[in-house]
Amino acid sequence: MADVFPLILGIIILLASVISIKTGISVTVVEIAIGVIIGNLGFFHSESWMIYIASFGGILLTFLAGVEIDVDLMKDNFKESFTIGFLSFLIPFVIVFLVTYYIIGWELNPALLTSTALSETSIAVVYSVLTQKGLFKYKIGKLIMVATFITDICTAIALSVLFTKFDIYTLLFYVVSLAVLVMAYYKSDLFFENPLFKNKIGELEIKYVFVLLLGFIFFGSLGGGQAILPAFILGVILSDHFKNTQKGEVKARFKTVAFAIITPIFFIIGGMKVSIPLIYSCFGIFLTLFVLRQLSKYIGVYYPSKIFLKQNYNYVTMMMSTGLTFGLVAAVFGLNNALINQTEYSVITGILVLSAILPTFVAEKYYTPVHSEDLGD
Numbered sequence: 099m100a101d102v103f104p105l106i107l108g109i110i111i112l113l114a115s116v117i118s119i120k121t122g123i124s125v126t127v128v129e130i131a132i133g134v135i136i137g138n139l140g141f142f143h144s145e146s147w148m149i150y151i152a153s154f155g156g157i158l159l160t161f162l163a164g165v166e167i168d169v170d171l172m173k174d175n176f177k178e179s180f181t182i183g184f185l186s187f188l189i190p191f192v193i194v195f196l197v198t199y200y201i202i203g204w205e206l207n208p209a210l211l212t213s214t215a216l217s218e219t220s221i222a223v224v225y226s227v228l229t230q231k232g233l234f235k236y237k238i239g240k241l242i243m244v245a246t247f248i249t250d251i252c253t254a255i256a257l258s259v260l261f262t263k264f265d266i267y268t269l270l271f272y273v274v275s276l277a278v279l280v281m282a283y284y285k286s287d288l289f290f291e292n293p294l295f296k297n298k299i300g301e302l303e304i305k306y307v308f309v310l311l312l313g314f315i316f317f318g319s320l321g322g323g324q325a326i327l328p329a330f331i332l333g334v335i336l337s338d339h340f341k342n343t344q345k346g347e348v349k350a351r352f353k354t355v356a357f358a359i360i361t362p363i364f365f366i367i368g369g370m371k372v373s374i375p376l377i378y379s380c381f382g383i384f385l386t387l388f389v390l391r392q393l394s395k396y397i398g399v400y401y402p403s404k405i406f407l408k409q410n411y412n413y414v415t416m417m418m419s420t421g422l423t424f425g426l427v428a429a430v431f432g433l434n435n436a437l438i439n440q441t442e443y444s445v446i447t448g449i450l451v452l453s454a455i456l457p458t459f460v461a462e463k464y465y466t467p468v469h470s471e472d473l474g475d
Contacts, residue, residue, distance in 0.1 A: 106142055111362040124462055126226040127455050129362050130422075133369020134451060144367050155364030156222055156423050157311050157329045158356050163225035164333020165340050165349065167247065168240045178406040179241060182399055183219075183248025186418050189398035190391055191217040191256065197390055202383055208442050210260050211432040215446050216391045218253040219246045220422035221330070222364065223454050227417065229353070231466060238410050238467055242417050247330065250424050254327045257428050261437065271321030275328040278310055283335050290339040290348070303348050304355065307336070324431075326424055368426055372451050376444035388449045392457070395419040409467075416461030421453035 114132055118125035136142045144152075172179060195213035198204045204212070224246045233239030262268060289306045310332060314325035340349040377384050399418040403411035429446045432438040438446070 101145075103142065103145060103148075107148065107363070107366070110136070110142075110366060111359065114362065114366075122462075124227050124230055124458055125362075126223055126230075126365055127458050129365035130369040130451055130454055133366040134372050134374075135369075136366075137370030137372060138374045142370075144370055148363055148367055151360060152364045152367035154311070154315065155356075155360045155362075156427070157315060157325050159222040159225055159361055159364065160326050160423065161307065161311060161329045161333040162352065162356060163221045163243060163246070164330040164335075165337045166225065166228075166234050166240070166243055167334045167337060168244075169334065169337070171237065171240045172244045175241060175244070178402075179244040180248055181402045182241075182406070182414070182418065183245040184252060185398035185402055186219055186245065186249045186395060187217045187252035187256075187398075190394040193390055193394040194387065197387070202386075204442070207261075207437045208432075208439075211428065211437045212387070212442065212446055214253060214256045214260065215425040215428035215432070216387070216421065216449060217249070217256070218421055218424040218428070219249045219395075219418050220420045220425070220450075220454055221246055221250055221326075222361070222423040223420045223458060224417055226357075226361065227458055227462070231462075233467070236467075238407075238414070241407075242414055245414075245418060249418070250330075251327065253424050253428070254324055257324065257431070261431070261435070265321070267321035269321070271317045274317045275314060278313060279328060279331055279335060282310060282332055286336055286339055290336075301351065303339075304352055307332075307352070324424075324427060326427060365422075368422060368447075368454075369451055371426070371444075372448045373440075373444040374448075376441050377448045380441060380445060384445050384448060387445065388452060391421075391449060391453065392419055410465070413461050413465040413467060416457045416465055419453065419457040421450040425450040 110132055111129075114128045115125055117123070118128045121128075191213045194216050195209050198212050199206065199209035224242060228234055228239045228242065231239075234243070286306075289303050311325070311329055314328050314332075318325040340352075396415060396419065400411060400415040403414045403418075407414065426447060429438070429443055429450070432446075433440070433443045
């Protein structure tokens with residue numbers, strides 16, 4: 099019998115876009131919600147190729163988020179971005195750890211892994227929503243992206259320091275990543291500025307970036323490292339090339355490739371990872387951790403945002419309260435390395451998926467900036 103799953107997946111991706119257009123809800127939220135539903139109904143199962151494309155989709159979104167970073171703005175507003183981003187990581191990390199370890203009674207490794215996974219802000223969700231709303235051309239969108247970058251750097255460092263077992267392959271990953279980033283900084287002109295490659299149907303620029311990202315994934319899996327951080331830095335390094343190449347046409351084509359098929363698979367598969375029966379079996383713990391995670395994010399983001407920004411601090415708080423991308427990476431890492439069990443994994447992923455949907459919905463429904471004079475330059 100022919101494999102029907104690719105056809106079903108294609109229909110789901112199309113249906114999610116239709117629902118998004120009809121309701122005005124972000125397609126990211128719709129894709130995650132559909133993933134949760136079909137994953138628990140049991141009629142659709144993710145195959146190995148879907149899982150790999152989903153993991154690549156998260157890396158690709160991370161890269162595209164890095165492309166949107168305004169380096170000059172980051173320098174000019176480093177104090178604001180760093181304060182919001184660091185507190186967005188630190189307060190949830192501390193509170194979730196204290197509760198899971200001392201009150202709920204989980205062992206040290208599950209408590210540390212959970213607090214690490216739930217401290218992140220989803221680069222994928224933030225980037226996707228800001229792109230759909232056209233906020234990257236304004237200061238508020240760029241500030242949110244930089245603050246998200248700071249939060250996730252802290253999360254990546256925590257995961258690496260606490261759990262990575264350093265060996266020769268880990269060292270190889272970091273050496274190769276650094277070498278690739280240096281090469282990309284100095285030699286990417288060969289692909290982006292070479293008249294021989296411009297405006298060709300072969301799309302050499304896109305394929306060049308894909309090879310670099312696939313290399314990060316390969317050496318990361320080989321050495322137990324995380325490809326998200328070098329992928330994001332690569333995006334920052336190449337941001338000028340995307341801005342200066344045919345008025346952003348390459349970036350537009352890149353987004354078309356990403357959002358048409360690759361990133362929807364990432365969000366749908368992410369939703370499918372949630373086991374509602376397992377969550378129901380420990381619903382009290384799930385609800386407690388979700389509420390604590392969201393409240394601690396609120397504390398960490400709302401008050402510094404209110405100090406630094408004249409308006410839109412509610413929107414910033416909601417978007418910075420989202421979770422998914424790196425939290426899922428951390429959860430999968432913990433499950434694969436026996437740091438957490440299947441129930442703990444389902445609790446973490448369930449909280450991440452809910453935190454991707456609920457704050458995004460609230461932000462879009464009630465707090466999305468609409469007046470240009472409120473958005474900054």
